[in-house]
Amino acid sequence: MKRPTIADIARRAGVSKGAVSYALNGQPGVSEATRARIMAIAQEIGWRPNLAARSLSGARADAIGLVLCRPARFLGVEPFFMELISGIEGELAASSCALMLQVVPDHETEIAVYRRWWGEGRVDGAILVDLHADDPRVPVVERLGMPAVVTGHPSGAGSLTAVWSDEAAVMREVIEYLAALGHRRVARVAGLPGLLHTRIRDEAFAEVCAESGVSEHQVVHTDYTGEQGARATRRLLSSRSRPTAIVYDNDIMAVAGLSVAQEMRLDVPSELSIVGWDDSALSQVVRPALTAVTRDIPACGAHAAQTLLRLIASGERGSHEGPSARLLPRGSTAPAGRDRTVSHVP
Amino acid sequence: MKRPTIADIARRAGVSKGAVSYALNGQPGVSEATRARIMAIAQEIGWRPNLAARSLSGARADAIGLVLCRPARFLGVEPFFMELISGIEGELAASSCALMLQVVPDHETEIAVYRRWWGEGRVDGAILVDLHADDPRVPVVERLGMPAVVTGHPSGAGSLTAVWSDEAAVMREVIEYLAALGHRRVARVAGLPGLLHTRIRDEAFAEVCAESGVSEHQVVHTDYTGEQGARATRRLLSSRSRPTAIVYDNDIMAVAGLSVAQEMRLDVPSELSIVGWDDSALSQVVRPALTAVTRDIPACGAHAAQTLLRLIASGERGSHEGPSARLLPRGSTAPAGRDRTVSHVP
């Protein structure tokens, strides 16, 4: 019992294959009566278009690609990607477009994957995440001519379409908020230094700190893991003039930082304020709940997917800003306390 | 500048398309000299097999499917899936097989996706996760004839190949450990009651508790979110004879539970022991670090993928056990204390 083809339908309907193709694709060229008859037969015998045959005839592959380039063990930790994916999915489902996913260890492999996918006609386009400064993927994808949407600042996206959110503006919001609370020594536990958004945040951090009277500010770069977040925090809190507030680049490090503070008998928020980034369920589960920069990540994914689908369908280029982030104060931030080092027990 | 095809190679090599096909696929039928020449030309002009054409000619689709059926907002929370995916990927990469991912809201949609993927020839098989009791997907996939590997107990997998780990044995390990520490009132904050592994754990929990002298034991079912984990914990800890130990079905709920305990001024572990499940980075980041059931999830994914690839390649059926889980004691469990309700401050 083979899978039915349009030839089977044509035979049963007593028409040609061509007519069946027109009928099933809503093309003009058949009468409404014939169309209905053909549709009914297709339905009855359970016909489905063979994707391979369809894309062989020059049509879409009906799939887009997403490559994640982080070591496997770090991926699970960050809710970010899973949320992004579910957002992308939501948009794709409507167009019955599939998502091809691959996890790779480095950019070289990632580029090879794009080459293969595009060469094999497996995808119609791709979403590039984790944009780096001078990202090597950009020129390659440009040269391939593969439609692509980059999530990150347009300055690094070359001629590719970018969707981004204004990281600098949010950083300003965060620092001015902390400054207003009286914090004058603020540290930042940042993510991978190679990432473009890390650099943008770094710059904005330094600039706004200087402007807002945050006299002492420093940045520690990490690999986003809780472990490194904890270590950075321990070091910061052990220094002679320890910060009264720390801004983390993701949730897991913020939670790790909170634990370290508690371990060191520093009360959060009275003795140390903590701000997380890319707010997830995690931030709300710990005590105190974390003040965090929050962003609708699924919506970002959906926005990127939508932009890519439009780019594929109609060649519509042009970068535009996606859902923006904002600071959501919760219990982990408070006015800067007096400078004391004794332990505080509630 | 079109993508090169085997016809281009044939022209340049002065042979027929057939010869080129044999050469490139390592089939007999061409001399080694010709093969080498053809390979060199293919390399030179950057030829890649067109996936669509290849699978149209009856070959593989070179992709397997994975459908995740949980509400989008819960997905990000659980590191589980992302780790599973990276494990699967690791195995697939070696066979240059792709992963098609889809996130759906319910089983009905999930089944429709399998129908479509298989009908369209988009995948060669699929990995089914989150096996339910009387899972409606199993008979459908069986009938479709799509190769599939189910992650879950064989009792629910019908004739499909299952890869599983012995949940009951681990539950025994956990409960006997707690019993040995003197705990006599143990609660379990479980996941979705419909999932097969939830039922298996439920049963094992009740059975082993009874055997080990854990006189009071109860189960609360949740949806795996931190929120419900917190609520369940609050209720358990407010009851008249509150448990001295709680076993959670995932990490995020365990962390939420820990926070609730701290909020209620119960010391962990001296007044309340906490055990998590599916140990992730999260467990190690909080204070005290969580005692947890740990399992190499990427390895589970790799194992499932490998089993599926074998099933596709050689029809090799037969369920077998995957990487097993074990209890990893950390700081959140301790001997059951005296029964006191006053707050404990270190």
Add this chain to the structure above:
DNA sequence: AAATTTCACTGAACCGTATCAGCGCCCTCT
């Protein structure tokens, strides 16, 4: 009424690969 257009449909070509039957050719065996 003749000319033209529109409509509904047919038949064939085409996409890029895999595969099969067949065909010389050379080598080996008797």
Add this chain to the structure above:
DNA sequence: AGAGGGCGCTGATACGGTTCAGTGAAATTT
């Protein structure tokens, strides 16, 4: 020397769709 067999290759066909040029009949225009 003739039969037999394997090697190396060719040419054709299949896979399941899409698409385009063409065709006969009906409808519309002139």
